[in-house]
Amino acid sequence: MEPKTLFVFTISLLFVSSSSETLKKQTYVIQLHPNSQSAKAFPSKLDWHLSFLQEAVLGIEEENEDPSSRILYSYDSAFEGFSAQLTESEAKTLKNLPEVVAVRPDHVLQVQTTYSYKFLGLNGPGPSSVWSKSRSGQGTIIGVLDTGVWPESPSFDDTGMPSIPSKWKGVCQEGESFTPSNCNKKLIGARFFIRGHRVANSPLDSPNMPREYISARDSTGHGTHTASTAGGSSVSMASVLGNGAGVASGMAPGAHVAVYKVCWFNGCYSSDILAAIDVAIQDKVDVLSLSLGGFPIPLYDDTIAIGTFRATEHGISVVCAGGNNGPLASSVANTAPWVSTIGAGTLDRKFPGVVRLANGKLLYGESLYPGKGIKKAERELEIVYVAGGDKGSEFCLRGSLPRESVQGKMVICDRGVNGRSEKGQAVKEAGGVAMILANTEINQEEDSVDVHLIPATLIGYEESVVLKGYVRDTVRAKARLIFGGTVIGRSRGPDVAQFSARGPSLANPSVLKPDLIAPGVNIIAAWPQNLGPTGLPYDSRRVNFTVMSGTSMSCPHVSGITALIRSAYPSWSPAAIRSAMMTTADLYDRRGKEIRDGDKPAGVFAIGAGHVNPVKAINPGLVYNIQPVDYISYLCTIGFTRSDILAITHRNVSCGVVLRNSPGFSLNYPSISVIFRRGRTKEMVTRRVTNVGSPNSVYTVNVKAPIGINVIVKPKRLVFSHVDQTLSYRVWFVLKKGSRGEKVADSFADGQLTWVNSRNVMQRVRSPISVTLKNYH
Numbered sequence: 001m002e003p004k005t006l007f008v009f010t011i012s013l014l015f016v017s018s019s020s021e022t023l024k025k026q027t028y029v030i031q032l033h034p035n036s037q038s039a040k041a042f043p044s045k046l047d048w049h050l051s052f053l054q055e056a057v058l059g060i061e062e063e064n065e066d067p068s069s070r071i072l073y074s075y076d077s078a079f080e081g082f083s084a085q086l087t088e089s090e091a092k093t094l095k096n097l098p099e100v101v102a103v104r105p106d107h108v109l110q111v112q113t114t115y116s117y118k119f120l121g122l123n124g125p126g127p128s129s130v131w132s133k134s135r136s137g138q139g140t141i142i143g144v145l146d147t148g149v150w151p152e153s154p155s156f157d158d159t160g161m162p163s164i165p166s167k168w169k170g171v172c173q174e175g176e177s178f179t180p181s182n183c184n185k186k187l188i189g190a191r192f193f194i195r196g197h198r199v200a201n202s203p204l205d206s207p208n209m210p211r212e213y214i215s216a217r218d219s220t221g222h223g224t225h226t227a228s229t230a231g232g233s234s235v236s237m238a239s240v241l242g243n244g245a246g247v248a249s250g251m252a253p254g255a256h257v258a259v260y261k262v263c264w265f266n267g268c269y270s271s272d273i274l275a276a277i278d279v280a281i282q283d284k285v286d287v288l289s290l291s292l293g294g295f296p297i298p299l300y301d302d303t304i305a306i307g308t309f310r311a312t313e314h315g316i317s318v319v320c321a322g323g324n325n326g327p328l329a330s331s332v333a334n335t336a337p338w339v340s341t342i343g344a345g346t347l348d349r350k351f352p353g354v355v356r357l358a359n360g361k362l363l364y365g366e367s368l369y370p371g372k373g374i375k376k377a378e379r380e381l382e383i384v385y386v387a388g389g390d391k392g393s394e395f396c397l398r399g400s401l402p403r404e405s406v407q408g409k410m411v412i413c414d415r416g417v418n419g420r421s422e423k424g425q426a427v428k429e430a431g432g433v434a435m436i437l438a439n440t441e442i443n444q445e446e447d448s449v450d451v452h453l454i455p456a457t458l459i460g461y462e463e464s465v466v467l468k469g470y471v472r473d474t475v476r477a478k479a480r481l482i483f484g485g486t487v488i489g490r491s492r493g494p495d496v497a498q499f500s501a502r503g504p505s506l507a508n509p510s511v512l513k514p515d516l517i518a519p520g521v522n523i524i525a526a527w528p529q530n531l532g533p534t535g536l537p538y539d540s541r542r543v544n545f546t547v548m549s550g551t552s553m554s555c556p557h558v559s560g561i562t563a564l565i566r567s568a569y570p571s572w573s574p575a576a577i578r579s580a581m582m583t584t585a586d587l588y589d590r591r592g593k594e595i596r597d598g599d600k601p602a603g604v605f606a607i608g609a610g611h612v613n614p615v616k617a618i619n620p621g622l623v624y625n626i627q628p629v630d631y632i633s634y635l636c637t638i639g640f641t642r643s644d645i646l647a648i649t650h651r652n653v654s655c656g657v658v659l660r661n662s663p664g665f666s667l668n669y670p671s672i673s674v675i676f677r678r679g680r681t682k683e684m685v686t687r688r689v690t691n692v693g694s695p696n697s698v699y700t701v702n703v704k705a706p707i708g709i710n711v712i713v714k715p716k717r718l719v720f721s722h723v724d725q726t727l728s729y730r731v732w733f734v735l736k737k738g739s740r741g742e743k744v745a746d747s748f749a750d751g752q753l754t755w756v757n758s759r760n761v762m763q764r765v766r767s768p769i770s771v772t773l774k775n776y777h
Contacts, residue, residue, distance in 0.1 A: 116347060173190060290308075295325065384409050608671065
C-alpha cells in the first residue's frame with residue numbers, strides 16, 4: 001500500500017504545480033493602436049485600458065478580485081497603452097485582440113564633481129565663457145530618471161536660483177521621509193515609480209542592504225550623484241574626506257532639476273521607466289537624463305527607445321548611458337537615433353597610491369583612502385596572496401580568507417565577483433590591515449578608485465603580474481603603501497575608459513554609436529547622508545560627496561551640457577543640440593595627442609564623434625537638423641516592418657509610400673555610417689547643414705578617407721548668405737579596385753569629413769565616418 005500512496009501523492013503535486021504555473025501572474029506592458037476609435041466610447045483612458053483587461057480575464061474565476069487592481073500604470077504621453085499583472089494565458093488572449101500592437105513582459109535594467117567642469121572648460125573667464133553665454137543653464141529643466149535624490153545635499157541648495165519656469169507642471173510627491181517642502185527652486189520636482197518593482201520583488205528591505213525609502217528619497221546614492229553632476233549648484237570646500245578638494249558644481253548650475261525615481265535595489269523595471277517618461281513629458285522637462293540600461297535589444301522591444309521617441313516629438317532632448325560592458329565589441333546600448341548615447345572617458349586627475357616593494361621597485365596605483373591609518377600603511381608589511389581552493393579567496397570574498405594567513409598583513413585581492421570596497425571589508429574581518437586591489441587581464445589598466453575602508457590601492461594588470469611574481473619568488477615578501485593625495489594635469493587625458501561600451505550597434509548598425517564620450521571615471525559628486533562613501537551598509541563614515549565611475553557618470557555630464565546649449569538657443573531642436581556637441585568633439589587630449597583606447601588610438605566605435613567639448617559646442621557654426629518624421633523614414637530605409645514602426649513610433653505608416661516620397665533618403669545624422677553588402681562597390685549619402693553662425697559664411701570640405709575607400713564630396717564648398725540657411729551635399733563612397741579582394745567579412749575602416757570655415761579656420765564641423773564591409777568577399 002505504501003508505494004501506491006506515494007504514487008498518488010506525487011501526481012497531486014504535479015497537478016498543483018501545473019495549475020499554479022498557469023495562474024502565476026507577472027507584469028506585462030501592453031501597447032495599443034494609437035487614435036483608436038473604440039477609445040472614444042469610454043470616459044477616460046483608464047476605462048478604455050480596463051476594458052481590454054476585463055476581456056482578457058473573462059472566464060478566469062478569482063474570488064474577491066477587482067480587475068482594475070491588476071493595472072499598474074495607464075500611460076498617456078510617452079506610450080499608448082498600459083501595464084498590468086497577467087497570467088501567461090491572459091497575455092496570449094490580449095495579444096490576439098485587434099487593437100493590441102504588442103504585449104511585452106516587463107524587464108529589468110540596471111543603473112549603469114569637483115573638477116570635471118574645469119576639465120571641460122565651462123568656467124572660462126569673461127562673457128565669452130560657456131556658463132556666461134548659456135546663463136549657466138537658467139530656464140531649462142533637467143529630468144533625471146534614477147534612484148532618487150537626497151534633497152538636503154548642498155548640491156541642491158537654491159540660493160541665487162531664478163524662479164521656477166511657469167511652464168512647469170510637475171509636483172514634489174510626498175512619501176516616506178519626503179515631503180513637498182524638500183523641493184525648492186533648484187530641485188523643483190520629485191516623483192517615485194515603484195509598482196512594477198513592487199509586484200516583482202518582495203520584500204524591499206534586506207539585512208545586507210541600506211534601508212529603501214518608499215519615496216523619491218535616494219537610498220543608494222546613484223541618483224543623487226547623477227542629478228548633481230547634471231545640474232547641481234556650486235558648492236565650495238567640497239572633497240571626499242580631504243581628497244579632490246575644490247568647488248563642486250554640476251555642468252548646468254543654473255538649471256532646474258526634476259527627479260524621477262525608477263530604480264530600486266533590485267533594478268529598474270521597464271513599466272516604471274515608461275511611467276516616468278510619460279509623466280516627465282507632461283511635466284514639461286527640457287532634457288531627460290537616463291543613466292541606466294543593459295545589453296542592446298531591438299528598437300521595437302526597447303522600452304526606453306519607444307518612450308523617448310514620444311519625448312523627442314515633444315522637443316525634449318534625451319541623453320542615455322551607453323553601458324559598462326566594454327571593451328566587448330557591439331556592447332553599446334541605448335542606440336536609438338533620437339537619443340544621445342554616451343560613452344566614458346578619463347580625466348587628467350589622479351589619486352596616487354604607490355606600492356613600494358621591499359626590493360625598491362615602485363608599482364603605480366591609485367586610491368582615495370582618506371588618511372586615517374596611513375601610518376600603518378606606510379610601514380612595511382608582509383604581503384600575501386591567498387589563491388587556490390573553491391572559496392574565492394583570490395577575490396577576497398567575505399569569509400574566504402583564513403585568519404592565520406592574513407592576520408596583520410597586506411593582502412592582494414583580484415578584481416571581480418564582489419565589489420572593490422567589499423574586498424577591503426573582507427580583509428579587515430579576517431584580520432588583514434591593508435589591501436592591494438589587483439586588476440586582472442579583463443580590467444587591464446583601468447583605474448576606478450574607491451574610498452576604501454582600510455589602507456588600500458588599485459594597481460593595473462601589468463603591475464599586478466609583477467607584484468604576484470615578486471610574492472611568488474620572495475620569502476616573506478614585503479611592501480608599503482605611499483599615498484600622494486590629488487594630482488592634476490600631470491597625466492594624459494582624456495582616454496577611453498576600459499569599461500565603456502563599444503560599437504558597432506547590434507540593434508542599429510547603420511547609425512554610429514556611441515555618439516560621444518564624456519568624463520566618467522573617478523567623478524566626484526553629491527552623496528546622501530544615509531550612506532558611507534563606499535555605499536556599503538557597514539561603512540559608518542558620512543560625507544556630502546563621493547567618487548563613482550561608469551557611463552552613468554558620463555551621461556549626466558552631457559545632459560547638463562545639453563541644458564546649457566538649450567538655454568543659449570531655446571529654439572533649437574534636440575537633434576541640432578546633439579549635432580553641436582558631436583561636430584565639435586575632440587579627437588585629441590589636453591596635450592595635443594590622439595585620445596587613446598588602451599595601447600592604441602581610439603576608433604569611432606569607442607569614442608563616436610569624440611570627447612565632448614562644450615566650449616566649441618556653444619558656437620558650432622553649422623548643425624545637422626532632424627525632424628521626428630525623418631526617423632520614421634529612416635526606419636523604413638533599414639527594413640523595419642509596418643508593425644515594427646508602429647510599435648516604436650505609434651505611427652501607422654506605409655513604407656512604400658514613405659520611400660516613394662523620399663527617394664534616396666539619408667538620415668541627416670552628424671556621423672556617417674556606410675555598410676557595403678556583398679556585391680556593392682559604391683554607396684551614396686546625402687546630408688543637410690544649417691548655418692547657425694555668421695551670415696555670409698563659406699565652408700570648404702576636408703576629407704580623411706577610410707583605408708581602401710575613395711570619397712567624393714559634391715559640392716566641395718558651401719556658401720551661406722544668411723543665418724538659418726540650409727544647404728545640402730552628397731558623399732559617394734567607392735571601394736578601391738585593388739583592395740576589394742583583400743577585404744574579409746565584417747571588416748571596418750573609419751575616417752572623417754570636415755567642413756572648415758574659410759574665414760575662421762578654427763571653426764571646424766567634423767563628422768566621423770564608419771565603413772563596414774558586411775559579408776564581403
